[in-house]
């Protein structure tokens with residue numbers, strides 16, 4: 276399987292043109308293989324769940340907390356759903372023609388691309404100024420939490436740290452989506468210069484042939500990566516044991532019980 280496709284420049288040099296679209300199928304395969312592996316693991320694993328009586332005790336001890344704990348502000352929820360809609364339009368407009376469904380996709384694609392870009396700019400400002408910026412990032416400080424979570428997966432009772440606002444898996448996922456998202460957006464904005472838009476005169480000579488090749492390859496790689504990432508994300512969102520998180524992205528809140536059951540109140544102080 277070739278991973279990249281090559282062409283000849285007007286001067287006869289071999290230059291990169293695109294990724295090979297076989298990679299799209301590889302990403303689909305990886306996404307579905309991951310969800311099958313995870314679903315089988317969940318059926319067989321010893322994952323330690325806190326007993327209901329234990330959560331009852333926790334709840335009784337923290338009756339001072341409101342019954343509904345605010346998890347996502349209206350602005351954060353709007354960002355999430357605008358970004359999700361733009362992402363789906365981008366994925367379908369990009370990949371339907373590649374799998375044989377032909378239509379005039381380019382305009383839909385770059386318009387959705389600009390919506391995604393605007394929503395990301397909004398999110399960066401919102402997260403930096405109004406949200407707890409560091410709560411979503413992962414680093415060496417999270418090793419004790421990783422160890423504790425792994426032991427819980429093995430069925431052991433551990434006192435070790437529980438997640439703050441975001442579980443470790445969510446924070447790792449966010450990191451992957453940041454890398455793929457920023458790559459697809461920056462390469463896509465450059466690629467807009469090559470096509471006809473109402474904003475500026477088309478200029479396919481802005482970059483050299485080899486640099487355009489690298490830009491298209493970067494865009495394609497990030498794009499197919501997003502296929503696998505989106506499959507995994509939707510899979511977790513629809514799993515019954517995660518509905519409470521998905522519901523909070525619609526309604527904005529979780530219950531006091533869910534807060535105490537899944538989070539460390541010292542690492543995520545509910546307001």
Ligand code: HEM
Nearest residue numbers: 293365366369385388389459460463464466467491498501
């Ligand atoms: C989920 C995100 C995205 C995916 C999966 C995606 C995927 C793709 C793919 C597969 C292509 C064809 C590339 C090729 O022929 O080598 C493409 C082209 C293109 N994309 Fe995206 N893209 C995404 C986001 C964006 C964004 C954010 C923008 C702009 C801000 C954008 C603008 C463009 C443009 C202008 C083209 C070039 C069309 C052409 O040269 O004919 N894309 N995209």
